[in-house]
Amino acid sequence: MKFVDIIRTAIANSFRSKLRTGLTVIAIFIGAFTLTITSGIGTGVTSYINSQVSAIGAADVLTVTKADDGATAGDGPAPYDPEKATAISLGNGSRPGSTIQALTDDDLDTIEATSGILGVDPSVQVTPDYIVYDVSGKFELTVNAAATLTTADLASGEQLDNESATDQILLPTTYLDPLGFSTPESAIGQTVTIGIADFAGTQQQVPATIVGVQNETILGAGAGLNQPLTDRLRAVELSGTPAEAPQSYATATARFDLDASDEEITAIKADLADQGYASQTVADQIGSFETVINVIIGVLNAFAVIALIAAGFGIINTLLMSVQERTREIGLMKAMGMNGGRVYALFSTEAVFIGFLGSALGALVAVAVGSVVSNILATTVFENLPGLQVVQFAPSSIAVIIGIVMLIAFLAGTLPARAAARQNPIDALRYE
Amino acid sequence: MTVPVLSAQNIGKSYGSGANRFDALKGVSVDIRAGESVAIVGKSGSGKSTLMHLLALLDDPDSGALLVEGTDAKKLKGKEVNRLRNQDFGFVFQQFFLTANASVLENVVLPLKIAGVDPKERKARGMEALEQLELADKAKSKAMNLSGGQKQRAVIARALVNNPKVIFADEPTGNLDTATGAVVEDILFSLNKDKGITLIIVTHDIDLAARCDRQIFIRDGLEDVTRSPEAIAKPAGAHS
Numbered sequence: 328m329k330f331v332d333i334i335r336t337a338i339a340n341s342f343r344s345k346l347r348t349g350l351t352v353i354a355i356f357i358g359a360f361t362l363t364i365t366s367g368i369g370t371g372v373t374s375y376i377n378s379q380v381s382a383i384g385a386a387d388v389l390t391v392t393k394a395d396d397g398a399t400a401g402d403g404p405a406p407y408d409p410e411k412a413t414a415i416s417l418g419n420g421s422r423p424g425s426t427i428q429a430l431t432d433d434d435l436d437t438i439e440a441t442s443g444i445l446g447v448d449p450s451v452q453v454t455p456d457y458i459v460y461d462v463s464g465k466f467e468l469t470v471n472a473a474a475t476l477t478t479a480d481l482a483s484g485e486q487l488d489n490e491s492a493t494d495q496i497l498l499p500t501t502y503l504d505p506l507g508f509s510t511p512e513s514a515i516g517q518t519v520t521i522g523i524a525d526f527a528g529t530q531q532q533v534p535a536t537i538v539g540v541q542n543e544t545i546l547g548a549g550a551g552l553n554q555p556l557t558d559r560l561r562a563v564e565l566s567g568t569p570a571e572a573p574q575s576y577a578t579a580t581a582r583f584d585l586d587a588s589d590e591e592i593t594a595i596k597a598d599l600a601d602q603g604y605a606s607q608t609v610a611d612q613i614g615s616f617e618t619v620i621n622v623i624i625g626v627l628n629a630f631a632v633i634a635l636i637a638a639g640f641g642i643i644n645t646l647l648m649s650v651q652e653r654t655r656e657i658g659l660m661k662a663m664g665m666n667g668g669r670v671y672a673l674f675s676t677e678a679v680f681i682g683f684l685g686s687a688l689g690a691l692v693a694v695a696v697g698s699v700v701s702n703i704l705a706t707t708v709f710e711n712l713p714g715l716q717v718v719q720f721a722p723s724s725i726a727v728i729i730g731i732v733m734l735i736a737f738l739a740g741t742l743p744a745r746a747a748a749r750q751n752p753i754d755a756l757r758y759e
Numbered sequence: 760m761t762v763p764v765l766s767a768q769n770i771g772k773s774y775g776s777g778a779n780r781f782d783a784l785k786g787v788s789v790d791i792r793a794g795e796s797v798a799i800v801g802k803s804g805s806g807k808s809t810l811m812h813l814l815a816l817l818d819d820p821d822s823g824a825l826l827v828e829g830t831d832a833k834k835l836k837g838k839e840v841n842r843l844r845n846q847d848f849g850f851v852f853q854q855f856f857l858t859a860n861a862s863v864l865e866n867v868v869l870p871l872k873i874a875g876v877d878p879k880e881r882k883a884r885g886m887e888a889l890e891q892l893e894l895a896d897k898a899k900s901k902a903m904n905l906s907g908g909q910k911q912r913a914v915i916a917r918a919l920v921n922n923p924k925v926i927f928a929d930e931p932t933g934n935l936d937t938a939t940g941a942v943v944e945d946i947l948f949s950l951n952k953d954k955g956i957t958l959i960i961v962t963h964d965i966d967l968a969a970r971c972d973r974q975i976f977i978r979d980g981l982e983d984v985t986r987s988p989e990a991i992a993k994p995a996g997a998h999s
């Protein structure tokens with residue numbers, strides 16, 4: 328029997344008992360549908376995260392903090408050490424009220440002396456009071472301390488430039504309306520005024536130029552400031568500070584060689600850890616976020632695979648029944664010179680076809696439903712996260728899913744197909 | 760003399776094992792020559808079908824030897840056996856074994872499909888076989904919509920379609936009324952006469968057996984050399 332005839336015959340056979348095939352197809356459909364949706368969510372969320380941070384400029388930067396010295400609540404308070412800097416509250420992005428041990432200038436020197444570290448800058452967290460443009464009225468201003476570490480997902484304008492002589496600010500899209508800008512483009516190049524209090528509590532005003540408008544991001548909301556603007560605001564905050572007050576910082580950014588290999592980066596981090604500092608690359612920070620999402624998707628996928636395995640037994644059952652039903656037909660074909668291998672191929676093809684039918688339908692419906700739901704969510708729940716399509720479908724992963732389901736179907740079909748191939752024509756043709 | 764197409768040499772066949780062992784055939788020798796028509800006759804359960812299946816290479820004998828044109832069937836490869844079944848042999852069974860909801864033509868060309876013949880040629884040869892049996896007008900009908908006689912003619916068309924050398928028919932008229940049975944008989948014998956196809960017919964119909972060139976009487980798994988006609992008679996209450 329020719330290959331095409333085997334395929335045609337197998338397809339025709341699977342449609343012979345429509346109800347049975349239909350039920351098996353539904354079982355596979357459910358598994359394939361779930362798998363396609365979960366993989367779609369995976370693709371959607373990952374691609375959103377990537378669009379947020381893919382163009383990470385600062386691949387050569389470690390965020391360094393003082394490592395937790397292990398004094399947990401259960402152990403009681405750690406003994407007082409006058410040499411140690413006091414705890415400092417972390418800025419936005421951290422658990423409210425959480426504190427870490429602050430870094431001192433001595434710490435910065437130690438970090439800089441670590442081999443592989445090219446330079447270190449304390450991360451300065453400034454807390455301006457308000458922002459105002461023209462006659463817009465004053466609005467609270469949240470600063471995203473990580474802004475210069477990542478490349479922003481721009482709606483308009485340019486990235487922040489730390490080397491620039493001008494004081495630059497990067498505004499999130501959510502600030503446009505309150506400040507009175509109708510479009511992102513109209514904000515570029517305009518000068519806003521930032522109000523900030525000095526040490527004595529007196530408010531002072533600092534002008535800044537809008538260089539870019541950024542889509543709302545999941546990695547810390549707020550406006551980005553370039554280094555000169557941060558420095559200027561910091562200077563205002565510190566003006567009037569008693570000279571002997573020690574400087575302390577929550578975190579520091581340490582730069583290493585951009586060409587450093589993963590092993591070298593690991594070595595630097597280990598070296599810092601030995602000296603009592605915790606350090607993370609930007610990739611580490613994003614990685615831990617992605618890990619959580621991957622775990623969730625993994626769990627969902629596991630359920631889908633369980634559904635598919637159950638469907639596999641459905642295939643075994645369906646085919647065993649049709650082998651039994653078609654005993655005589657198989658016997659007749661063998662009596663007419665069809666070899667066992669072809670009989671095997673015929674039944675396996677039928678299994679694979681049923682698998683294909685279920686998975687293709689499942690994937691197709693999943694794409695349709697997923698796209699509609701995703702579009703609705705994008706304009707409602709996720710309105711504030713422009714560009715987030717929760718469910719996105721990659722043709723390659725859909726092909727992989729259909730392929731996997733067909734493989735499962737094939738494996739499920741081996742048992743019935745073998746039973747069919749081994750059938751003796753005489754036993755099959757007995758008519759008593 | 761030429762080599763027989765098929766030669767059974769003291770072949771035996773048992774079913775089951777241990778206490779359930781049943782010797783269906785206890786040593787039968789037959790030579791079938793090209794072009795002749797042979798009837799295998801005997802009571803129901805005497806082992807006729809078993810003998811026919813062994814001759815048709817559908818089963819292996821437990822003892823004795825079967826020669827196909829002089830070659831021991833045991834020495835034939837699986838592929839060669841399949842070729843013989845497909846191209847040299849045609850089968851007509853007591854039951855039709857037609858796929859009910861496939862068309863008559865599709866049923867008839869099954870051996871060609873198995874042989875890997877192109878669809879176009881399949882159709883041409885299938886129609887040719889159907890024309891010979893005056894069934895061409897039913898080619899597109901579903902097999903289940905045929906009458907008994909038409910079904911048996913479709914089955915003969917299927918047996919013929921690959922131009923076999925030998926046609927094996929197991930009680931070909933058993934399921935048909937007398938008139939239709941006579942038509943089917945005529946078709947089979949005309950194939951034997953006109954085309955020289957060797958005919959091996961299993962039957963317990965004495966009249967059908969008498970039309971054959973030769974009769975082999977089987978009784979309890981052995982050849983009945985007395986050739987007693989009552990051995991053929993249908994036992995009361997027997998189904999076939």
Ligand SMILES: Nc1ncnc2c1ncn2[C@@H]1O[C@H](COP(=O)(O)OP(=O)(O)O)[C@@H](O)[C@H]1O
Pocket residue numbers: 754774775781783801802803804805806807808809810
């Ligand atoms: N597969 C089988 N298992 C057990 N016994 C069988 C089997 N096939 C046939 N027999 C027995 O072998 C004997 C001969 O059967 P068969 O050749 O079909 O007889 P016939 O065709 O003459 O009616 C019968 O008694 C039948 O019951």
Ligand SMILES: [Mg+2]
Pocket residue numbers: 807808809929
């Ligand atoms: Mg019989």
